[in-house]
Amino acid sequence: MKPIVLITRKVPEIARALLQEAFELIEWMEEEEPAPRSFLEKWIGEVDGLYCLLTDKIDESLIARSNRLKVISTMAVGFNHIDVAAASKRGILVTHTPEVLTETTADLAFALILATARRLVEASVFLREGQWKTWSPMLMTGQEVYGATLGIIGMGRIGEAVARRASGFDMKILYHNRNQKPEAEMRLGMAYAGLEELLQASDFVVVLAPYTQETADMIRKEQLQLMKPSAILINVARGGIVNETDLYDALQKGTIWAAGLDVFDTEPVPLDHPLLTLTNVVTLPHIGSASIQTRMQMALIAAQNLMKGLAGERPNFVVNPTAWSDVNTGQGKE
Structure with missing residues (x-):
């Protein structure tokens, strides 16, 4: 049988x-x-x-x-x-x-970096709603990706794959991880940093850590306040790592510039979730590995x-x- x-x-x-x-x-x-x-x-x-x-x-x-x-x-x-x-x-x-999903998820993380930095979703809606009347010098201006500082929280396979992509944009790469990885530092041209240092120095922060008791609520009000007002937070790991209430407040008040989220505390995310009301957030339905x-x-x-x-x-x-x-x-x- x-x-x-x-x-x-x-x-x-x-x-x-x-x-x-x-x-x-x-x-x-x-x-x-x-x-x-x-x-x-x-x-x-x-x-x-x-x-x-x-x-x-x-x-x-x-x-x-x-x-x-x-x-x-x-x-x-x-x-x-x-x-x-x-x-x-x-x-x-x-x-x-x-x-198997390392490269696909890294692609998605970098897509969110570009989409948030250049306001792609917001600009597309702007056009489709008929708001585009003429070219103007500061219309839909965003943040530079080339030459910026990228901070990666969680340096596993996906973290290394994101770092490889960042090197093509001549980005300075910092990472924070449970364990330091000297060989990967040499190979990928990146530097280890404490969490506070990484948050303060980075133009883009990508969360790739696994969800554990230690990483739950790792990014909350105190951490968001350390980031630059021009910084962008990307989360393609798990929703519970970033405190969504604190993130909403930070985005609304201009503590940070934008966020790209593929994951949420509750999935599917409720349509009345406050984060969905913000134009400086790119939201996706957990499609990190969806090729x-x-x-x-x-x-x-x-x-x-x-x-x-x-x-x-x-x-x-x-x-x-x-x-x-x-x-x-x-x-x-x-």
Whole structure:
């Protein structure tokens, strides 16, 4: 009898075909709507594997309902939507899809730098609303990107990819990270800085840190006040890293010049959110990895992680390697 896998959303057919060949599937077939909690609770105790997305909250109470679950595979780099500790306690492997979306997300981060600096969205609306009457010297003037100082918070793969793009604009690059990276500094021509120093010196600040207890609310009123009045904040990491109330106040009062946001505390962001009323904010619906090629690769990697884990092989991208050790030593399940 084939193992049973629960899929929480309609996924690309190339990945679904692989899964269908290897497993019996229980699927939530909507593409635009996440599986309701009742659906997850109904089936989680009947399956060997779970294929989920970052929109699914896989918390301790849900995991506790699982009787035979062995692998949770998320089609995402981030995994803060999964209670990894609860999974590890029960010997359940958690896997994700890093690396593949590095370049695509870096492209999006730099697109936000350019869009905010040159007021592209605002200018497009200005034209479409018929407000463009004539050329004038200071019409829709923005900030220079070439030769500016870029501060990157979180120097992982995506941070390095953004730094490589910045070098083509002859930008001075600062970075702040848990650990200093001397080799990357030499290779990318960048310098390490404390958070305060980075915020004070940068014309653009790009947030790329993972969401953790330490990074929650990392950028709030005190940090925003350190930034230049001409500075621009870009967040393509997770919404909870930037305090949205404080950011709104800073943008409204001119504490900073603009912001580009691909992520929010609540997603989808409510349409009455104050940030959506500001013209100096470019807002996107969490599309950091949204190129066709990247999303296809993510779907395939998530499927392959699941297939390897349920076949007793170590998946390529395991979040909780201690759970793998426990499984292979007969420990882990309560």
